[in-house]
Amino acid sequence: MKLTEIAALASVPFLVASCIQKEEPNTECDIEAISLHLDRPTECFFHDYDTLQAVIPADSIITFNIRSYADVGLVPVTLRLTQGASAFLTKVGGGEEPFVNGSPVDLSEEKERRFRIVSEDKMWSRTYRLTVKHDKPSEGNLSFDFEEYELDASGKYYVWKACDVFTDGMWKNGNPGFKISKSSAQPMEYPSTPVAGGGPDGSACVKLETCDTGPFGKMVNMRLASGSMFNGIFDVSNALKDARKATLMGSPFTSKPEQMRVWVRYEPGSFFQDVAANPVEGIVDEPDIYVVLYRNEDPLGAKVQIDGDDVLTNPYIIGKGRLPHNYNADGSDKLSGTPIHGLTDQWQEITIPITYSEEPDETILKNKGYSLVFSIASSWQGGFFMGAVGSKLYIDKLRLFCD
Amino acid sequence: MKRIIYIFASLFFLTLSTEARQDSPSQEGKSEREASWQNWGPTAGLKSGGFIVRAGYVIGGTSPVPLPAEIRKINEFSPRGGISLGIDGYRMLSKRWGVSLGAHFFWEGFHTSADVKNYYVWLETEGEITKGYFTGTNVTNTQMWGVTLPLLVTFRVSPRWNINLGPYMSYYFKQTFTGEVYDNSDGVGYLREDTPVGNKILMTRENPTPYPDDFADHMVPLNVGIELGADWKALRHMNVFAKLDWGLTDIWSPSFEAISFRMYPIYGTIGVAYRY
Numbered sequence: 001m002k003l004t005e006i007a008a009l010a011s012v013p014f015l016v017a018s019c020i021q022k023e024e025p026n027t028e029c030d031i032e033a034i035s036l037h038l039d040r041p042t043e044c045f046f047h048d049y050d051t052l053q054a055v056i057p058a059d060s061i062i063t064f065n066i067r068s069y070a071d072v073g074l075v076p077v078t079l080r081l082t083q084g085a086s087a088f089l090t091k092v093g094g095g096e097e098p099f100v101n102g103s104p105v106d107l108s109e110e111k112e113r114r115f116r117i118v119s120e121d122k123m124w125s126r127t128y129r130l131t132v133k134h135d136k137p138s139e140g141n142l143s144f145d146f147e148e149y150e151l152d153a154s155g156k157y158y159v160w161k162a163c164d165v166f167t168d169g170m171w172k173n174g175n176p177g178f179k180i181s182k183s184s185a186q187p188m189e190y191p192s193t194p195v196a197g198g199g200p201d202g203s204a205c206v207k208l209e210t211c212d213t214g215p216f217g218k219m220v221n222m223r224l225a226s227g228s229m230f231n232g233i234f235d236v237s238n239a240l241k242d243a244r245k246a247t248l249m250g251s252p253f254t255s256k257p258e259q260m261r262v263w264v265r266y267e268p269g270s271f272f273q274d275v276a277a278n279p280v281e282g283i284v285d286e287p288d289i290y291v292v293l294y295r296n297e298d299p300l301g302a303k304v305q306i307d308g309d310d311v312l313t314n315p316y317i318i319g320k321g322r323l324p325h326n327y328n329a330d331g332s333d334k335l336s337g338t339p340i341h342g343l344t345d346q347w348q349e350i351t352i353p354i355t356y357s358e359e360p361d362e363t364i365l366k367n368k369g370y371s372l373v374f375s376i377a378s379s380w381q382g383g384f385f386m387g388a389v390g391s392k393l394y395i396d397k398l399r400l401f402c403d
Numbered sequence: 404m405k406r407i408i409y410i411f412a413s414l415f416f417l418t419l420s421t422e423a424r425q426d427s428p429s430q431e432g433k434s435e436r437e438a439s440w441q442n443w444g445p446t447a448g449l450k451s452g453g454f455i456v457r458a459g460y461v462i463g464g465t466s467p468v469p470l471p472a473e474i475r476k477i478n479e480f481s482p483r484g485g486i487s488l489g490i491d492g493y494r495m496l497s498k499r500w501g502v503s504l505g506a507h508f509f510w511e512g513f514h515t516s517a518d519v520k521n522y523y524v525w526l527e528t529e530g531e532i533t534k535g536y537f538t539g540t541n542v543t544n545t546q547m548w549g550v551t552l553p554l555l556v557t558f559r560v561s562p563r564w565n566i567n568l569g570p571y572m573s574y575y576f577k578q579t580f581t582g583e584v585y586d587n588s589d590g591v592g593y594l595r596e597d598t599p600v601g602n603k604i605l606m607t608r609e610n611p612t613p614y615p616d617d618f619a620d621h622m623v624p625l626n627v628g629i630e631l632g633a634d635w636k637a638l639r640h641m642n643v644f645a646k647l648d649w650g651l652t653d654i655w656s657p658s659f660e661a662i663s664f665r666m667y668p669i670y671g672t673i674g675v676a677y678r679y
Contacts, residue, residue: 019469215529241605
C-alpha cells in the first residue's frame with residue numbers, strides 16, 4: 001500500500017462529512033398571505049388595509065368583511081404561498097383548476113371558494129376556504145353568558161362562541177399554546193375550561209386557572225400559563241417565540257363602550273412564583289380584567305394591531321377600564337401582598353367603568369376605525385410567566401354597555 | 404488544528420523521501436537496508452514483541468453517514484476534549500506482519516451548529532411528546548469518556564513505517580449529548596407539529612428550545628468499528644502516529660426515536676508513542 005493511498009483513505013471521513021446532499025423539494029403548503037384587488041377598496045371595505053390579510057399558519061378559513069350594503073363580484077386574488085407550492089381553485093360546479101395569481105375569482109354573495117395548496121414535493125396539501133362576508137351591524141351593547149362551548153377540532157380543549165363582533169365569532173385564549181407544552185393534558189386540565197352549572201344562577205360559567213406548563217414549558221422558560229379569555233387572534237405559531245406577541249388583541253367596534261359588568265369570584269394560588277418558578281414571599285397573585293378601545297389605523301392608513309406587549313400602553317389607545325391594582329410611582333405594576341381588586345371566593349357582580357383620554361370620533365366609529373379589546377386572566381403577570389399556579393378566576397354574565 | 408495537520412503531513416512526506424533514498428538497488432544498499440529493518444524493528448530482532456505507550460490528540464465527530472439531505476449547512480464545528488492515552492502490546496510474527504492488542508482511554512467530543520430543513524424530531528419529556536419537522540439551526544454537543552480496545556494486524560511497509568488495521572470495541576464510561584434548536588441566520592426557525600401541514604411553532608435564539616436532559620440516557624455504551632493507523636518510528640523508542648476509529652454501530656439505542664437517523668462516532672487521533 002502506497003503512502004499516498006493511506007493519505008487518501010484517511011481523508012475519506014472528512015470528505016463524507018463535508019458532503020452536503022442536494023436539497024429536497026419543500027413539503028409545506030401554506031397560504032402565507034392573501035390579497036384582493038379593488039380599484040377603490042374603501043367602497044367595499046372599511047380600511048384600505050382590509051384587502052390584504054396575513055394568514056396565520058393555524059388558520060384555514062379566510063374571511064374578508066365588507067360593508068353590509070356592498071358586494072364584490074369577480075375580484076382578482078393574489079396568494080403568497082410557501083416556496084414551490086402551487087394553488088388549485090375548486091370550480092363552482094365541482095373539480096378544480098390550477099390557479100394563477102391575479103386571476104379573478106367570483107366572491108359575490110358570500111360564496112365560499114376553496115383553494116387547495118399542494119406542496120413542491122406534491123406529497124402534502126391543505127385546503128383553505130375563502131369567503132367575503134357582509135358586516136352585521138352591531139347595536140352596541142354586548143352580552144356574554146359563556147353557555148355555548150365545545151371541544152375544538154383536535155378534541156383537546158374547549159372553545160367558546162362569542163358574537164359576530166369578535167374575530168371569527170369566537171373567544172380566544174392560550175389553550176392552543178398550552179396544548180404544545182402539555183400534550184397529555186385532558187380537556188378539563190387546560191387553563192380555560194367551562195364549568196357546567198358553576199355560574200351564580202346555576203348556568204355554565206368559565207373557570208380560568210393558572211396552570212403549570214410541565215417539563216416542556218420549563219425547558220423554554222414558560223413555566224406557567226394563566227387562564228385567559230380575549231377577543232382577536234391567537235397566533236399559536238408565536239406562542240413559544242414570543243407569547244405576548246401571539247395575542248393579537250381586539251376586533252373592530254362601532255360603538256363607544258361606557259362600562260363593563262361581569263360576575264366574578266377569585267381564589268389566588270398558594271404561592272406566587274417568578275419566571276424561574278422560585279416562590280416570592282409576600283406577594284399574592286391577582287386576576288386581571290380590562291377593556292380597551294384603540295384606533296386601529298395610523299395616519300398613513302396602515303393597520304394598528306396591539307398585542308399582549310402593548311395592550312395597555314399603545315399610544316393609539318383612547319379608552320381603558322381595568323380592575324384596580326397597585327402601581328409603582330412610575331406607573332409600572334406593583335406586586336404586593338395586599339391586592340385591591342376586591343374580588344373574593346364568593347360570586348359578585350363588578351362594574352368596570354371605561355375612561356377616555358380622547359373622545360372617539362363618530363365617523364371613525366361608524367367606519368370601524370376603532371377596535372375593542374376584552375381581556376380576562378387568572379394571573380395578571382401571566383404574560384410574563386409569573387403568578388401562582390392554582391389561581392382560579394370564575395367569570396360569567398359579561399356585559400358591555402355602550403353610549 | 405490545521406497547523407498540526409500540516410506538520411504531521413510534512414513529517415509524513417519527509418520520511419517518504421528518506422525511505423525512497425534508502426531503497427537504492429546496489430548490493431551495498433541491500434545490506435544497508437537489511438540493517439535498517441533490524442535497527443528499526445521490534446526491540447530485539449525482527450519477530451519479537453513489546454509495548455507501545457501512546458498519547459494523542461483526538462478530533463472528530465459523531466455523525467450520520469452519509470449526511471442526510473435534511474442537513475443543509477454546517478455553520479460551526481469544534482472539538483471538545485480530545486485526549487487519548489493508551490497502551491498496545493504487539494508481536495511481530497514475521498518481518499512484515501504482526502498483531503497488536505491495546506487499551507486506549509479517551510475523552511472525545513465535539514460541538515456543531517448546522518442548518519437543517521425538515522429534520523424529523525420526536526421529543527418525549529416526562530410523558531409529554533413533541534414531534535414533527537424542524538427547519539432552522541440545530542446545535543449539538545457531545546462528549547464521551549471511555550476505553551477503546553483495538554485488535555489490529557500490523558503490516559510493516561518499510562523499516563520505519565507500520566500500518567495497523569483491525570476491529571475495535573469501545574466502552575463508554577460516560578456520555579453526554581446536549582443541544583438546542585432555534586432560528587437560523589435568516590430568522591427561519593420552526594417546528595411543523597406531526598406533519599409538514601401541522602401546527603407551525605416558531606422558535607428563536609432569544610428563547611432556544613433545548614433537547615431534553617435525558618438524551619444521553621438513550622446512548623448505547625458500546626461501539627464497534629474499524630481502526631486504521633500508521634506509526635512512524637521517529638527515534639529508536641519514539642513513534643509518531645495517526646489513527647482513525649470509524650464506528651460501525653449506531654450510538655443510539657434502537658428504541659430511541661428522537662433522532663431519525665443513525666449516528667456513528669468517527670474520530671481521528673494523532674500523537675506520539677513510546678515504544679519498548
